[in-house]
Amino acid sequence: MALKYKHTLLLVDDEESITKSLQRLFRQEAYEIYTASSGQEGLKMLKEAQKPFSLIISDQRMPEMTGVQFLEKTKKIFPWAVRILLTAYSDIDAIVDAVNRGEIHRYFPKPWNEEDLLLQVRQCLEQYELVVENRRLLALTKKQNKELGELNKNLENKVAERSREIVEKNKELSRLNQELESSLYNTVRAFASLVEMHTPSLAGHGRRVSVMSREIAQLLDLPEDEVTQIEIAALLHDIGKLGFPQRLLKYEENKWTSQDRTLFRNHPQEGQATVQFINKLDHVGLLIRSHHEHYDGQGYPDQLAEEEIPLGSRIIAVADAYDKIVNLKIDVDRSLKEVTKASKVTQDHLPEDEVLQKAAILHLREHGFTRYDPDIVKVFLNLLKTRGITYGREKEVSINDLKEGMILSRSIYSSSGRFLLPHNTTLTRDYIRKLTALHKNDPITDVIYVRGE
Ligand SMILES: [Fe+2]
Missing domain, CATH: 3.90.105 (Molybdopterin biosynthesis moea protein, domain 2)
Structure with missing residues (x-):
């Protein structure tokens, strides 16, 4: 295997003839050779070196500092350099000990076999190159790992920051959306109240039905958004009647022509058609469309039954029926007859509002399962009992x-x-x-x- 690098060697011996002959031996190799005549001089050279030494050969027997002592010190300066000792056989015990402690890598007897020494030095340098390459790769891996870690951390920070921004933006958007929605609903509330003020026969009906529907929906623990949609649908449930001739608004059904009946039965679809193109009111439109459906499937316009009828429409139907009897006093005569029959008293004994209230309750009880959702009737009748009591x-x-x-x-x-x-x-x-x-x-x-x- 050819060596990859030009290596620097240090040869230390107090006998100049030895360093000279070693220099001569290594001339055929492309090494850069330095020599020193003592351990002190060698150490000074190493300390002042501009580039690393790959291999150090030292004689053992030198005045002031032995080869083992010198090589031990060089380990602190160039820990990865290969350390080789030249020695006579008589010093063998001290040398074996130094080899075992890892202070020197190899030793050569004096005099040496030239070919053997050349070969061994070359092998040591090959190993040195492996060690150096290994260290270089290790350091590179460490550096790249560190960089990767930092990049990851930056990326995580960036992702977290971006996520935070998105969450903030979403919050802002949903706040704006809510603001927009609530201003739409408030506009609808204001216009609905104006319309009712100018249509005396409808006056207050939508508002009262919407207040009752909201309360029922709240008692059913529906989400606030749905409660509001039900409230708005209740407010507008009869908007399809705007433009009806006055006689139709008196509810004297026995005087209606078949055309009147058709016109009347169309008001839920008319109501839906009025609001369906307003984006946020499409569900409100559906609730309006179904407020005359009956629980038994006999209502109109779609003959939906039970759960097929949207919950909001079932709620509005109950509140609507109650208000028609108690406040609009529609079909009062029939209601009064039903009450006096049920309670076996004459209506003269009761104040009118009490009679109407009883009539409405009786009507709802009688038509739970046929016209109305019995569960909602139950919730509503409970609500009536606690009316006048503040909630929560x-x-x-x-x-x-x-x-x-x-x-x-x-x-x-x-x-x-x-x-x-x-x-x-x-x-x-x-x-x-x-x-x-x-x-x-x-x-x-x-x-x-x-x-x-
Ligand atoms: Fe209606």
């Missing part, structure tokens, strides 16, 4: 007790049905000022509910 952590306040920072737990409407502020609004000084000013012209007669915590 909310408390009642009057208009004069409103304070900055209070959070509305229910929406505020004026007595004329005007939508003023949605639930979850945090009251500011400006809101309170506006509410108080408005209260003078269009009083807020409903109780105001705020969060109690």
Whole structure:
């Protein structure tokens, strides 16, 4: 195997003839040779060297410092250099010990066999090259591993940073989205209240149905987003009736022509058609479409039954039926007859609102399973029992007790049905000022509910 590098050798002997003959021997090889006549001189040379020595040959018997002592010291300066000792047989014990301790790699008897020495030096240098190459590769691997580690760390930091940015951006987007959604819903609430104010026969119906539907949906533990969609659908459920002739809005069905009936039965689809192109209201449109479906599949327009009917539509149907009897007083005569028959008293004994309330409850009980979802009827009847009682952590306040920072737990409407502020609004000084000013012209007669915590 040819040597890859030009090697530097140091030859140390107090007898110049020896170093000279060694120099001569190595002339045929491409080594760079230095000589010294003592250990001290050799050490000085090594310390001042500009490049590493690959191999050091030293005589054992020298004044002041023996070869073993010298080679031991060179180990500290060039630990990887090959150390060879030249010696007479008489010193053999000390030398074997030094070899065993790893201070010297080889030793040669004096006088030496030239060919053997040349060959052995060459082999030692080959081994030295392997060691050096090995160390170089090891150092390179270490360096590359370190760099890789740093790159990885940087990459991880960058990924983490980017992930953080994305999470922040997503949060911001969803906040903006929510803001957009809630301003859309507030616009719908405001316009719906205006429409109702100008259509006396519908006045307050949508608003009351929406308040009841929201409460039912909340009792069913539906997610807030769905609760809001149900509330908005309830608010708009009869929007398909806008433009109906007044006689149709009186609900005197016995006077209707077949065309009137068709027109009336179309109002759920008309309502859906009104909102379906507004992006966020497509589900609201579906709920509006199905609010006249019956639990037994006998309703309209699609004859859906039971769970086929969207939950929101089943909720709206119950609240709608209750409000039609109690507040719109539709079919009052029939309701009154049913009540007096059921309670075996004459209606004169009862105040009208109590009779209507009983009539509505009776109607819902009777038609649970046929028209209405019996589970929702049950939830709603429980709700009626607890009405007037505040829910969970909310408390009642009057208009004069409103304070900055209070959070509305229910929406505020004026007595004329005007939508003023949605639930979850945090009251500011400006809101309170506006509410108080408005209260003078269009009083807020409903109780105001705020969060109690
Ligand atoms: Fe309707």
